[in-house]
Amino acid sequence: MSGDVLGTDISSFVARRVKDLAPSGIRKFFDLVASTQGVISLSIGEPDFTTPWHIRDSAIQSIKKGYTMYTSNAGMPELKEEIARYLKRSYGLEYDPATQILVTVGVSEALDLAARAIIESEDEVIIPEPCYVAYPAVVNLAGGTPVLVPTDSSTFEPVPEIIEENVTSRTKAILIGSPANPTGAVISRRVLEEIADISIAHNLIVLSDEIYARLIYGAEHVPIASLPGMKERTVLLGGFSKAYAMTGWRIGYAAGNRNIISAMTKIHQYTIMCAPTMGQVGAIEALREADGDVSSMVEDYNRRRLFIVNGLREVGLSCPEPRGAFYVFPSIRETGLTSDEFAEKLLTAEKVAVVPGVAFGQSGEGHVRCCYATSLEDIKEALTRIDRFIHQQG
Amino acid sequence: MLNEVLKILEEDARRTPDDIAAMTGLKPEEVSSIIKKAEEDRLIVKYKAIVNWSKLQDEHILALIEVKTSPEKETGFDAIAETIARYPQVNTLYLVSGTYDLAVIAVGKTLQEIASFVTQKLAPLEGVQSTATHFLLKKYKEDGVILEGGEENRRQSVVL
Numbered sequence: 424m425s426g427d428v429l430g431t432d433i434s435s436f437v438a439r440r441v442k443d444l445a446p447s448g449i450r451k452f453f454d455l456v457a458s459t460q461g462v463i464s465l466s467i468g469e470p471d472f473t474t475p476w477h478i479r480d481s482a483i484q485s486i487k488k489g490y491t492m493y494t495s496n497a498g499m500p501e502l503k504e505e506i507a508r509y510l511k512r513s514y515g516l517e518y519d520p521a522t523q524i525l526v527t528v529g530v531s532e533a534l535d536l537a538a539r540a541i542i543e544s545e546d547e548v549i550i551p552e553p554c555y556v557a558y559p560a561v562v563n564l565a566g567g568t569p570v571l572v573p574t575d576s577s578t579f580e581p582v583p584e585i586i587e588e589n590v591t592s593r594t595k596a597i598l599i600g601s602p603a604n605p606t607g608a609v610i611s612r613r614v615l616e617e618i619a620d621i622s623i624a625h626n627l628i629v630l631s632d633e634i635y636a637r638l639i640y641g642a643e644h645v646p647i648a649s650l651p652g653m654k655e656r657t658v659l660l661g662g663f664s665k666a667y668a669m670t671g672w673r674i675g676y677a678a679g680n681r682n683i684i685s686a687m688t689k690i691h692q693y694t695i696m697c698a699p700t701m702g703q704v705g706a707i708e709a710l711r712e713a714d715g716d717v718s719s720m721v722e723d724y725n726r727r728r729l730f731i732v733n734g735l736r737e738v739g740l741s742c743p744e745p746r747g748a749f750y751v752f753p754s755i756r757e758t759g760l761t762s763d764e765f766a767e768k769l770l771t772a773e774k775v776a777v778v779p780g781v782a783f784g785q786s787g788e789g790h791v792r793c794c795y796a797t798s799l800e801d802i803k804e805a806l807t808r809i810d811r812f813i814h815q816q817g
Numbered sequence: 818m819l820n821e822v823l824k825i826l827e828e829d830a831r832r833t834p835d836d837i838a839a840m841t842g843l844k845p846e847e848v849s850s851i852i853k854k855a856e857e858d859r860l861i862v863k864y865k866a867i868v869n870w871s872k873l874q875d876e877h878i879l880a881l882i883e884v885k886t887s888p889e890k891e892t893g894f895d896a897i898a899e900t901i902a903r904y905p906q907v908n909t910l911y912l913v914s915g916t917y918d919l920a921v922i923a924v925g926k927t928l929q930e931i932a933s934f935v936t937q938k939l940a941p942l943e944g945v946q947s948t949a950t951h952f953l954l955k956k957y958k959e960d961g962v963i964l965e966g967g968e969e970n971r972r973q974s975v976v977l
């Protein structure tokens with residue numbers, strides 16, 4: 424074994440909690456996709472738009488002007504002010520930019536910081552699933568225990584009763600995402616109110632991943648922080664990757680109670696220093712000038728959303744209408760295959776990549792995630808191939 | 818919904834009523850009748866392809882011609898503009914603000930053809946005071962499309 428030098432197994436140095444971390448189901452699958460030629464991929468959860476030009480230009484200009492240094496640890500004051508303004512004008516939420524907002528390296532970092540800031544060893548965090556792959560991982564890495572609970576099997580909204588049944592004396596927080604990856608589900612106000620009641624009754628924090636908030640189609644995005652009594656106990660996580668097509672810029676933020684934000688900032692300053700300066704400049708431009716770009720991208724996603732939902736239903740896969748993000752999560756139970764088998768066979772037989780639902784948790788079994796942030800031509804061709812594939816199974 | 822159908826066609830005129838129906842939630846028949854009506858009302862004026870002629874040898878010559886005119890009392894710029902618009906060499910014609918009045922985009926097979934259109938047809942017209950002809954050297958972008966060196970998809974595989 425090449426890992427075997429110095430007479431010891433080097434892998435024994437890897438910390439237990441990292442070893443125990445499940446390898447992402449998507450990673451495994453992507454390796455397979457990468458080694459296959461001519462694949463149409465509905466598996467990449469990232470906008471297919473490039474960042475609007477004026478945002479790119481603002482960052483280019485900033486580099487020319489010499490914005491090449493660190494910013495304040497918590498982020499550029501102008502950016503924090505713009506974020507506060509955005510949350511106020513969109514949802515009536517008021518945060519003090521100086522003490523209640525932290526700029527992070529994407530929502531990814533914000534999730535990690537939030538988990539590390541609040542979790543003591545063996546604290547439990549309730550996470551409705553199927554969910555984004557990082558949720559249980561950040562809780563595990565922080566030394567806590569993710570308690571995965573199923574969502575409603577038809578709407579994929581969290582089920583408040585199930586959440587409440589799983590609250591124990593060790594529960595510290597509930598972690599939700601809406602609109603959701605991988606289902607595209609948008610949590611309704613009614614369900615959020617019930618989650619809010621539970622968190623107040625049991626004195627829990629709510630970590631709310633709202634990265635897809637602006638990618639929403641004919642539904643209402645309600646930040647749980649805007650519900651009565653919730654602002655102080657919610658950590659709102661927002662970002663730029665999806666709505667502004669800025670995945671590579673690595674900018675996100677957290678807004679919440681000053682004690683939690685200050686705890687997160689402490690970790691952030693030791694481990695990250697500050698989010699990338701050029702990215703922050705681009706984010707300022709995005710918040711100031713990109714509303715028009717966002718609406719035209721949303722219009723475009725919406726056409727593809729309607730197209731793919733219609734197409735999947737036509738080939739016989741049942742599929743709740745997703746109201747947010749850029750994912751559909753059709754059921755593949757009819758085919759008698761597991762989601763792993765379905766994805767793998769579809770890839771080898773027809774060269775279409777979708778992600779097995781089980782990668783997002785046990786209750787994702789029986790479904791696959793299709794991302795429609797890809798050209799309509801590819802979606803159309805993928806649907807033709809999926810149709811052929813399903814009929815060959817039967 | 819009319820606007821939505823028009824936007825989709827403006828982006829890609831070859832979308833079929835079936836596709837547009839799937840993209841909008843309308844029925845294919847509804848899409849067809851919206852399109853038919855829009856064509857009748859000349860909301861949709863024409864369907865055409867954006868051709869990158871420079872990839873072929875038989876490239877067209879294009880010129881942007883600035884035209885200064887003396888507008889007429891009654892009809893303003895309309896009468897002279899309508900006359901100019903009738904020449905087959907005129908591809909596009911706009912009334913503009915600024916130091917000249919009419920912007921003409923003329924097309925020809927050869928430089929000669931455009932030159933003689935300007936000297937023999939356009940300049941002598943009654944009401945035309947002066948012209949300035951700019952030959953197009955290279956097209957970078959047309960109708961919202963960057964012709965060369967556009968951006969490919971640079972997405973890499975990532976866990977998300």
Ligand SMILES: Cc1ncc(COP(=O)(O)O)c(C=O)c1O
Pocket residue numbers: 468528529530531532555600603604632634662663664670673674675977
């Ligand atoms: C639900 C969800 N949260 C967070 C992220 C991470 O986003 P960021 O680029 O801001 O780190 C993603 C990315 O796919 C996501 O889907």
